[in-house]
Amino acid sequence: MVELNAALLAKPVRRNRLAAFVEQRWYSRPGWLWLLCPFEYLFRGIAYYRKKILTQRQTTSPLPVIVVGNISVGGTGKTPVIIALAQYLRDNGFKPGVISRGYGRTTTTLHCVGPSSTAANAGDEPLEIYQATRLPVIVSADRRQAVQYLAESGDCTIVLADDGLQHYTLPRALEIVVLDGDKMFGNGHCMPVGPLREPVSRLGSVDEVLVRGGNRSLLGASVFxxxxxxxxxxxxxxxxxxxxxxxxxxxxxxxxxxxxxxxxxxxxxxxxxxxxxxxxxxxxxxxxxxxxxxxxxxxxxxxxxxxxxxxxxxxxxxxxxxxxxxxxxxxxxLPEPMLGRLLEKIRKVTTDVI
Structure with missing residues (x-):
């Protein structure tokens, strides 16, 4: 049995009370957040028209892009999924590269993550992905620029986009959504009443849904x-x-x-x-x-x-x-049936297989 040693001095959690309150409401009943429902409707409307407008601005991508993202705020396990998918694609004859915005980095220019990179100039998750895979990882606020960089390098035949599900100017061949099996959709509301970036109905248009553990299932989703x-x-x-x-x-x-x-x-x-x-x-x-x-x-x-x-x-x-x-x-x-389906879909969208 694992015990928590209460004799040691605990480090306080560095979170403000408002953030803690909002998160608690997001994953239970909305409570006082019901008062923000008009803003939720506004958020949904903006998200709908934003998607419609930005999708129209998409241009042809020089490489097929697989977006791995989520529809909620917070961590769902995307980074380990990206790493596993990158290794799987490499094992099956592809030359994968990864693009990311590089959340939290102190620079804004395009950065090719390498052995001398730090979290300050690359972001923590891109650096973690690079150290785990040693594959090309490009960080840029302009994800289309990152894809173009990988295409011109000649070392990449397919791109994994870390997050970016709502970055609709980025052309994508496939979309994968990762969900936390314990938190799922929270209270089911979009921000600011709930944790969702987009309505649950968005899942009906993606290629694969991955649910990490938990006790709840979702029809058509794969559990990992x-x-x-x-x-x-x-x-x-x-x-x-x-x-x-x-x-x-x-x-x-x-x-x-x-x-x-x-x-x-x-x-x-x-x-x-x-x-x-x-x-x-x-x-x-x-x-x-x-x-x-x-x-x-x-x-x-x-x-x-x-x-x-x-x-x-x-x-x-x-x-x-x-x-x-x-x-x-x-x-x-990752479950083998899902990987098999994904590989079949990828082969249909690219001919750049070694």
């Missing part, structure tokens, strides 16, 4: 899970098996992602599977805002205790990581 596969030292890159986690003294679990509870659940599952009953995992959960920009001063609370964090957090902490900082490696386990 995250697999926890090991640990990597944030500073040295050393790899360790999962049972290494059981040998750690009380540690801090750090998550700066859209849904940090998913990370803590993964830790608990590792403890239940790999740790002895008499020596359970002992950790203090430390949640930071999604895409948080870390500095070494943010970790003074740990007082040299071990830290275990997500891969998305690790890419932002490599420059000042200590020897006992570890990253929990998680992979998206």
């Amino acid at each position: 899970q995250f697999l926890t596969v090991g640990l990597t030292n944030v500073k040295s890159g050393e790899k360790k098996p999962l049972n290494f986690l059981c040998s750690l003294p009380p540690f801090y679990a750090v998550a700066g992602i859209g849904n940090p509870q998913k990370f803590y659940t993964s830790l608990n599952e590792v403890g239940q599977l790999h740790c002895a009953v008499e020596k359970p995992l002992r950790y203090t959960a430390c949640s930071f805002p999604d895409h948080y920009t870390y500095s070494e001063h943010d970790f003074t609370f740990a007082n040299h205790s071990p830290i275990v964090m997500t891969a998305k957090d690790a890419v932002k902490c490599q420059a000042f990581a200590q020897d006992n900082w570890w990253c929990l490696n998680i992979q998206a386990d």
